[in-house]
Amino acid sequence: MKQNLTITAATLLIATLAACSNTKADTSGTPASPNAAKHSSTTKQDSTASKPLTAGTAFDQISASVTTAKLSGTVTAENDPNDLLGRPSQYxxxxxxxxxxxxxxxxxxxxxxxxxRGGAIESFATAGDAKTRAEYIQTVTKSMPTLTEYDYVQGTTLVRVSHYLTPKQAGEYKAAAANLE
Incomplete structure (x- = not known):
C-alpha cells in the first residue's frame, strides 16, 4: 500500500513538472494568466511590448501631447530623495x-x-503598486494644501502633476496618460 502511494505521488509530481515546462517562465513576479500556454510562442517583439513602460518612455509619449512639459531629471538610486527606487512594491x-x-x-x-515645478512620472512593476502609491500620496497630502497634486494612474504608470496648474491644464496630462502604450 505504501509503495503504491509513493509511486502515485511520484507520478503526479512528474506530470505536474512536465505540464509546467510547456509554458514560458514569468520572471516579472506577476502570476501567469490561464492563457499563458497559448502565448508561449510569442515573438521577442511581442514580449517586449507587454513589459511595463519606463518613466522615460511614458514621458516621451506624454510630452508629445503636452508640449509645455520639459524633462528636468532622471531619478537614480543615488539621487532618489525618497529612497524608493527599486525597493519592493515601489517605482x-x-x-x-x-x-x-x-x-x-x-x-x-x-x-x-x-x-x-511640473511633475513626475513613476513606473511600477504592477498596476496595483502604482495605484497603492497614488493612494498613499493622496492620503499624505490631503491635509497639506501646499503639497497637494494631481495624480493619474494608467496601468503601471503614475503621473504626478503640480497643483500650480489649473484643473484644465492638469487634464491635458490626464488625457495624455490615458493614451500610454
Missing part, C-alpha cells in the same frame, strides 16, 4: 519634469525636480 523608474506654464514666482525655494 522601478522615475523622471521629473517642469511645465513652462508654472510661474517662477510660484516655485521660489523649491528644488529642480520638485513636483511643484
Amino acid at each position: 522601478t523608474s522615475k523622471i521629473t519634469f517642469s511645465d513652462s506654464r508654472i510661474s517662477a514666482d510660484d516655485v521660489i525655494g523649491t528644488d529642480k525636480g520638485d513636483i511643484e
Whole structure:
C-alpha cells in the first residue's frame, strides 16, 4: 500500500513538472494568466511590448501631447530623495519634469525636480503598486494644501502633476496618460 502511494505521488509530481515546462517562465513576479500556454510562442517583439513602460518612455509619449512639459531629471538610486527606487512594491523608474506654464514666482525655494515645478512620472512593476502609491500620496497630502497634486494612474504608470496648474491644464496630462502604450 505504501509503495503504491509513493509511486502515485511520484507520478503526479512528474506530470505536474512536465505540464509546467510547456509554458514560458514569468520572471516579472506577476502570476501567469490561464492563457499563458497559448502565448508561449510569442515573438521577442511581442514580449517586449507587454513589459511595463519606463518613466522615460511614458514621458516621451506624454510630452508629445503636452508640449509645455520639459524633462528636468532622471531619478537614480543615488539621487532618489525618497529612497524608493527599486525597493519592493515601489517605482522601478522615475523622471521629473517642469511645465513652462508654472510661474517662477510660484516655485521660489523649491528644488529642480520638485513636483511643484511640473511633475513626475513613476513606473511600477504592477498596476496595483502604482495605484497603492497614488493612494498613499493622496492620503499624505490631503491635509497639506501646499503639497497637494494631481495624480493619474494608467496601468503601471503614475503621473504626478503640480497643483500650480489649473484643473484644465492638469487634464491635458490626464488625457495624455490615458493614451500610454
